Each structure stands twice: as structure tokens, then as C-alpha cells.
Amino acid sequence: MKYLSEYRDPEVVAQYIQEIHKITTRPWKIMEVCGGQTHSLVKNGLLNLLPEAIQMIHGPGCPVCVTPLHLIDKAVHLAIERQVILCSFGDMLRVPGSQKSLLEAKALGADVRILYSPLEAVKLAQENPDKEVVFFAVGFETTAPANALSVLHAQRAGLRNYSILTSHVLVPPAMEAVIQDETSTIQGFLAAGHVCTIMGTFEYAPLVEKYNIPVVVTGFEPVDLLQGIYMVIKQLESGVNLLENQYSRYVKPEGNLQARQVIEEVFEVCDREWRGIGTIPQSGYVLKPALATYDANLKFDIQLEHAAESQECIAGLVLKGVKKPHQCSQFGKKCTPLTPLGAPMVSSEGACAAYYHFSQISEVVA
Amino acid sequence: MTNLAIQLQCPLPQLDFDIITLGHGSGGLLTNQLLEKGVFKILSNDLLDQHHDGAIFELNGKTAFTTDSFVISPIFFPHSNIGELAVNGTVNDLAMCGAMPKYLSLSFILEEGLRMEEFWEVLLAIRVACQKAGVQVVTGDTKVVEKGKGDKIFINTTGIGLVHPQAQTGLQRVQAGDVVFVSGLVASHGIAIMSMREGLQFETDLQSDTQPLHLAVKALLDQFGSAIHLLKDPTRGGLAAVLNEIARDTGLGIELWQKNIPIAEQVESACEILGLDPLYVANEGIFLCMVAADVADAFEQALRALPEGRQARRIGQVVQAHPKQVVLQSAIGGKRVVNMPIGEQLPRIC
Structure with a gap:
């Protein structure tokens, strides 16, 4: 557990x-x-x-949470109706689609597999030449290189x-x-360490400059976060706005050049819909036209109605940091991990x- | 792998098929052949040898009775297999009742196409496990289902045993102030199994910790008797599920101390990589016990002196505060509620 235990040291945490x-003299968000x-x-x-004056607002960086409902419906459709081998990372399986989750599709007999790497899906495709294998490529920049690589491997293997x-x-x-959301009151960011391990830190400099807001690339262990x-x-407190790197043991300014190269080879930037937030321009990846044959969206002509989100779920507000989860009227009532109304649950x-x-003991729902 | 010496002494018998077919469950000649040359021969004892519809025996004293089904995949895993698990699982359920296991029933549901040598290896593991635990298989059943209707082999074992005369364990005896012990390293079994599943190869040699626990329980009951308030084996759902059940059913709170929870470093690392919480991972060869506070020090010493308890630790206590909740004191001084697990733990994206 070296490189982890040092960052969980109770004494360092206390310091x-x-x-x-x-150093905290005023409230900060x-x-x-x-x-x-x-x-x-x-x-x-x-x-x-943390001091009471410090309010942590929880951001949208949960890939499962922001995957649009209609894409989950598509994955379920492919698994059940088109009888493909549908491969996915584990935590995508329980997310409710408009009718079913992938876990329910699996229970109904669809061939849904939990994989740790998209390269395993390529292997499955090789082993099952008479079946279509679809990998549900969800995630931020962190999972993009492996997903891109799977397409290159498939192409190489013909x-x-x-x-x-x-x-x-x-x-x-x-x-x-x-930042641009009118309801936003955020004054500083902890940027996502894993994403920056791939992409580097340079992408954030324009944000710092344009919006005068501090951004610190941060890791995940208690000492990292603190x-x-x-x-x-x-x-x-000192009135400066800089891009800093707390997670320098992994994050280089230029990121992981090899990984970035694979991404550039396979994907191009596109507008993308975020569940609960809406479409954000130039906020996603799509396969390059030359690789369109590997795009399940194009390969399978799927005409599904865009189902509406649950009216009671405030996932969008939670993802933008406007509301805290327990401020939702259904939190722990109608909406629990067993019966989730929205993906963040x-x-x-x-x-x-x-x-x-x-959650804190006093806040826990009986 | 089961005990190699025994394997060499018991080569696969000459059977007419090298795979299980539907005929082996038909009740006819093939079933007979499988039983006579296989099951009966390997597990032979006075009661089983009578080949009767059931076993007839006498038991004197308070009796414990339990059943469990085993559907694990893969059926072979590092240093063990489903057969050993099927014996130890039921033996340990009896042990958690404060009972010393005596007799088992053994039912197989075999999937057509199972290789005979695999079945043989499972049978041998059952025999070794029975010998280790000092129990006898005295009755059983074998059914075969069509290919695709099972997963190689499912096993049910039912066990009966005599309750230790000093045992007075039960939920109603748990009280605030009781000390919570765990007898060994947590999460080893679940992670060992996961490491065998598709696509996961760890460089380290993770092993399931399956083992019979009744001898350790007997030694502790001999010495501490009614001061032992509850015994539980945290199998499916891990420590979190069992402790939540206890908190819910007793109406008391349970406080856990993260820094005391024993876990092998490689298991902890595997949990980190896979995004799993070791508190929710299945165990096999360990047990939890709730013990009166005034004997806790002596109990700890006695438990740690037993071969099954070398890694035992005091991991928490029963409290009046936060009724029906399990609260973990994190290693860095924070606190959080440990909830009942929801379905299976699913690995995270990143």
C-alpha cells in the first residue's frame, strides 16, 4: 500500500x-x-x-451520472433486442434506464458482461465471431485512451x-x-487528478485566466484532498487566481503523451448531452469518421423515443452543485440505492x- | 488442489463416460455406477454404506440443524474448490450455533457435460474436508440437469450437530459494552474468487481462507462459556452485512475501529484497484464474536493462541448510541455510517 498509506496518515491529516x-478567515465555496x-x-x-466556513460543492465528475438516459436505453435495447454481447464497466449496470437497467436486462437473459478493460471486449469479439460485441464506452478523459485503444486493436485484428x-x-x-451557470456561486476548483494524469494541466490555464478563479489539480486520498x-x-485568502498542481506525483503539465496520442488518433471533439445538465458544446468525444464502422450508434439503426427523466429527481441541480443530495425531497425515501430515481444515487x-x-450519523435516514 | 497424496491413492475410477450425462441422474445403471464407484466409495462410512433412503441415528442433547447451497463460480479456485467450501460452510454454520458438527447430507445438481475428473476432484475435496472437520456424509442425492440449465455443479449440504453444553449464544444476549472480535483477516475469500474470474490476474497468490471453525469455537466455549454472547460468520455481504443485521435485530449500535480491522496487504491493494470496500467482501474461514467486556482481554489472548485466531483483532464494541447503526471510526479520525450492502458490489469505472 505504499503511495497510499502515506496519504492516509492521521497525523498529517490533523496537521x-x-x-x-x-488560514480561513471568510466563507468560501x-x-x-x-x-x-x-x-x-x-x-x-x-x-x-473542515471549518464551517468552507463549503464543499460536489461537481459533475461522475461519468455514470451524466450518461444520458437515452444512451442507457440504447444499451439495454442492443442487449435485449439485438442480442449483442453488451460489455460495460460495473457501475453502469444498475443505472436505471427509462424501462430497465442493464442489470435487469441481464436477469432477463441478455448477455451483459462486466469488464475491467475494453481490451477484454475485443478479445470477446475475437472469440465470438458470430456475435456482435458492443462496449459501452462511458467515462471522462481517464477511460478514453483504453477505449480508443480497443478500437485500434479491433481494426488491427480486422x-x-x-x-x-x-x-x-x-x-x-x-x-x-x-461557472457560467447563473445559479453558480463557486469560488475555486479542485480539478480531477486522474483526468489530468492523462490530459495534463495546460487545458485549465484559460479557465483560470478568463474567469479569475483558482484551480488546483488534486488527488483522491485524504492528505491529497486536504x-x-x-x-x-x-x-x-490572498486574492490570487492560479493554476496549481497538488497531484504532481502523477500529473505532468503535458499529461501522458502516449495516451493523448491514442485519443487523438481515434476520437474527435463533439457537442455532448449531459444527463441532468443538458447539451454542452464541444464537451465530448465521438469516433472519427474514418472509424465510423466501430461506432455502435451508427452501426445499429436504433430508433427509440427519448424518454423523459423522473420529475422528482433533482440530479441536475446536484451535479451543478446548486443543491446537496439530502436537500432533495426524495433522498432516502423514494430514492435509495436499491430504488434509484436518478443516476447519482x-x-x-x-x-x-x-x-x-x-453520510453523517445525524443525517442518516432511519 | 486437494491433498495430492489422497488423489494419488484414489485415481479416477473406470467409468463408461468421461463426462456427466443426463443418464447419470436417471436413477438407472449409470447413476448406480456413479454412486458405487464414486460417491459411496470415496465418502464411505457405516451409515452411508447402508445405501438406504435416509440415515438413521441417535443424538443425545440439544441439537443444531442448518442448510446451505453452494453455487460458486468458478468451482475451482486457488488451493480449494466448491467441495471443500460446501463442507466447511455448513460445518461453520453449525459452529456459529455453538454446535459441534456430526452428520451432513450432500446433494449435487450436476450440469450435463461436467468432466468426470472435475467431479472426482470435488468429491475428493469433500472427503478431505469431512476428515478435517470430523463429520460424516450420511445421506445425499445426485441430479443431472441439461447443459445450460446449471453451472457445472451446485451443491447443497445440510448439517446436524450437538450444541456445546456451555453455549448460550444468541441475538438476545448481545448487550451494550460487548466487545466485537474478528478471528482473522477479512475479505481474503471474496478477493481470491474475484481474482479467478474473467480477465483479472493478480501477480500475487491470493488464497481463499476456507477452513472449519468449530474446534476454535469449542475451545473458546470450553473456557468462556456464557460470556460469549454471539458467534457469526461474515460470509456473503461481508462484515458490513452481518453487523448491520445484528444492529438492526438487537436495536443496539455497533462501533467499528477501522485501524484495527485486519486485512492482508495484497487483499487491501486488490480492493483499492477494483474499487471495492473490504467491509462488503465475502469471507469464509473467519468468525465474528461478541463477548462480555469483563472477559475481553482473556478472550483476546485465548483466541489469538488458537491456530484459527492468530490474526484475530478486537475491532469494535456494542454501544447504546446510534441504535441500529454500524458506525466506523475511519483510520484518520473521521466517522461514517456503514450501511447494509445493496445487491452485489459492482466495480467502479475509474
Whole structure:
């Protein structure tokens, strides 16, 4: 557990908490962009150790949560009606579509597989030449390189029965959309460490400059998060707006050049719909036209009605940081991880599920 | 792998088929052949040898009775297989009742096409596990289902055992102040199984910790008797599920201390990589016990002196506060509620 245990050291945590209390003179609202960070803040009980003046706002960085309803419906349709082998990362399976989740499709006999890597899906396509294999390519920049690589591998192997159902989203445009939202009150950002490991930090400089807002690229362990929060508060208290890198043990300014090259080879940037938020321009990836044969959206002509979201779910407001999960009237009542109304209650990175699973003792629903 | 010495002594018998067919469950000649040359021979004992419809025996004293079904996939996993699990699982359920296992029933549902040598290896593992645990299979059944209607082999075992005269365990005996112990490393079994499943290859050699626990339970009951308030094996759903059940059913709170929960480093790392919480991962060869506070120190010493309890730790206590909730004190000083697991744990995207 080296490189993890050092960042969970109770003494170092206590020191950072003390320092944060020392430098905080005013209330500040800071958004942690990534759902993994939200999960860690809540799981480790960090929120109640911070000064009351510091409000953490949980950002839209949960890929499962922002995958549009109609794409989940498409995945379910492909699995049940078209009888493809539908491969997905695990936490996508429980997300409710308008009719069914992939887990329910599986229970009904559809061939739905949980994989850890899209390259396993390519292998499945090789082993099952008479079946279509579709990988549900969900995620931020973090999962894009592996998903891109799977397409290149399929192409190299001359496979005609492999395709990906893409729902790739990008972090910087989402951060800009959050800043521009009229209800937004965010004063500083913890940018997502994993995304920056791939993409580098340079993409965030224009945001800092344009909107005069501090951005600190931050990791996921307790010490990482507290150090990131400390760095943002320090900037805010001294009135400067800089791009800083707390997660420098993994994140280089230019990112991972090999991974970026694979992404560029396979994907191009497109407008993308975010569940609960709406369409954000230039905020996603789509396969390049030359690779269109690997695009499940084009390969399978699927005409499904766009189903409406649950009226009671405030996922959009939660994802933009306007509301906290427990401020939803259905939180822990109609909406639980067993009967989710919206995606943030499903994914382990979703703010609602994080609150439900790890919430403060007094806040827990009996 | 089962005990190699026994395997060499018990080569696969000459049967007319090298796979299980529907005929092996028909009740006719093939069934007979499978039983006579296989099951009966391997598991032979006085009661089973009578080949009767059921076993007839006498038991004197308070008796515990339990059943469990085993549908694990894959059926073979590092250093063990479904056969050993089927014996130990039921033996341990009896042990958690404070009972010493005596007799088992054994039912197979085999899928057509199962290779005979695989069935043989499972049978041998059952025999070894029975010998280790000191129990006898005295009755059983074998059915075969069509290819695709099962998953190689399903096993049900039912067990009966005599309750230790000093045992007074039960939910009604749990009280605030009780100390919570776990007898060994958590999450080892679940992670070992997961490491075998499609696409997951860890470099380290993770093993299931399946083992019979009744001898450890007997030693502890001999010494501490009614001061042991509850025994539970945290199998499916892990520590989180069992502790939540106890909190819910007793109306008491349970406080857990994360830094005391014993976990092998490689298991912890695997959980990190897979995005799983070890509190929710299945265990096999460990048990939880709730013990009166005044004997806790002596109990800890005694438990740790047992081979099954070398890694035992005091992981928490029963409290009046936060009724029906399990609250974890995180290693860094925060607190959080540990909820009942919801369905299976699903691995995270990133």
C-alpha cells in the first residue's frame, strides 16, 4: 500500500486540518470536480473536520451520472433486442434506464458482461465471431485512451463484430458550464487528478485566466484532498487566481503523451448531452469518421423515443452543485440505492450515493 | 488442489463416460455406477454404506440443524474448490450455533457435460474436508440437469450437530459494552474468487481462507462459556452485512475501529484497484464474536493462541448510541455510517 498509506496518515491529516482552520478567515465555496473526490471526502469523514466556513460543492465528475438516459436505453435495447454481447464497466449496470437497467436486462437473459478493460471486449469479439460485441464506452478523459485503444486493436485484428457505444465527456467544458451557470456561486476548483494524469494541466490555464478563479489539480486520498483544499483557500485568502498542481506525483503539465496520442488518433471533439445538465458544446468525444464502422450508434439503426427523466429527481441541480443530495425531497425515501430515481444515487461516485452510504450519523435516514 | 497424496491413492475410477450425462441422474445403471464407484466409495462410512433412503441415528442433547447451497463460480479456485467450501460452510454454520458438527447430507445438481475428473476432484475435496472437520456424509442425492440449465455443479449440504453444553449464544444476549472480535483477516475469500474470474490476474497468490471453525469455537466455549454472547460468520455481504443485521435485530449500535480491522496487504491493494470496500467482501474461514467486556482481554489472548485466531483483532464494541447503526471510526479520525450492502458490489469505472 505504499503511495497510499502515506496519504492516509492521521497525523498529517490533523496537521492540514489545523492549518486550514488557521488560514480561513471568510466563507468560501469550493467545488471538487470529480466524483471520486466526493466519495473520498465523505467516506473518510473529512467534511465534518473542515471549518464551517468552507463549503464543499460536489461537481459533475461522475461519468455514470451524466450518461444520458437515452444512451442507457440504447444499451439495454442492443442487449435485449439485438442480442449483442453488451460489455460495460460495473457501475453502469444498475443505472436505471427509462424501462430497465442493464442489470435487469441481464436477469432477463441478455448477455451483459462486466469488464475491467475494453481490451477484454475485443478479445470477446475475437472469440465470438458470430456475435456482435458492443462496449459501452462511458467515462471522462481517464477511460478514453483504453477505449480508443480497443478500437485500434479491433481494426488491427480486422474485426467486423466489435463496436463501441460512446458517451465520452470532457472535464474542462463542464467546469466552464458550471461557472457560467447563473445559479453558480463557486469560488475555486479542485480539478480531477486522474483526468489530468492523462490530459495534463495546460487545458485549465484559460479557465483560470478568463474567469479569475483558482484551480488546483488534486488527488483522491485524504492528505491529497486536504492539501488541495488548503492550496485553494490560500489563493482565495490572498486574492490570487492560479493554476496549481497538488497531484504532481502523477500529473505532468503535458499529461501522458502516449495516451493523448491514442485519443487523438481515434476520437474527435463533439457537442455532448449531459444527463441532468443538458447539451454542452464541444464537451465530448465521438469516433472519427474514418472509424465510423466501430461506432455502435451508427452501426445499429436504433430508433427509440427519448424518454423523459423522473420529475422528482433533482440530479441536475446536484451535479451543478446548486443543491446537496439530502436537500432533495426524495433522498432516502423514494430514492435509495436499491430504488434509484436518478443516476447519482447509483454510482459509487455519485454524490447522492456517497451521502446515502457514508453520510453523517445525524443525517442518516432511519 | 486437494491433498495430492489422497488423489494419488484414489485415481479416477473406470467409468463408461468421461463426462456427466443426463443418464447419470436417471436413477438407472449409470447413476448406480456413479454412486458405487464414486460417491459411496470415496465418502464411505457405516451409515452411508447402508445405501438406504435416509440415515438413521441417535443424538443425545440439544441439537443444531442448518442448510446451505453452494453455487460458486468458478468451482475451482486457488488451493480449494466448491467441495471443500460446501463442507466447511455448513460445518461453520453449525459452529456459529455453538454446535459441534456430526452428520451432513450432500446433494449435487450436476450440469450435463461436467468432466468426470472435475467431479472426482470435488468429491475428493469433500472427503478431505469431512476428515478435517470430523463429520460424516450420511445421506445425499445426485441430479443431472441439461447443459445450460446449471453451472457445472451446485451443491447443497445440510448439517446436524450437538450444541456445546456451555453455549448460550444468541441475538438476545448481545448487550451494550460487548466487545466485537474478528478471528482473522477479512475479505481474503471474496478477493481470491474475484481474482479467478474473467480477465483479472493478480501477480500475487491470493488464497481463499476456507477452513472449519468449530474446534476454535469449542475451545473458546470450553473456557468462556456464557460470556460469549454471539458467534457469526461474515460470509456473503461481508462484515458490513452481518453487523448491520445484528444492529438492526438487537436495536443496539455497533462501533467499528477501522485501524484495527485486519486485512492482508495484497487483499487491501486488490480492493483499492477494483474499487471495492473490504467491509462488503465475502469471507469464509473467519468468525465474528461478541463477548462480555469483563472477559475481553482473556478472550483476546485465548483466541489469538488458537491456530484459527492468530490474526484475530478486537475491532469494535456494542454501544447504546446510534441504535441500529454500524458506525466506523475511519483510520484518520473521521466517522461514517456503514450501511447494509445493496445487491452485489459492482466495480467502479475509474
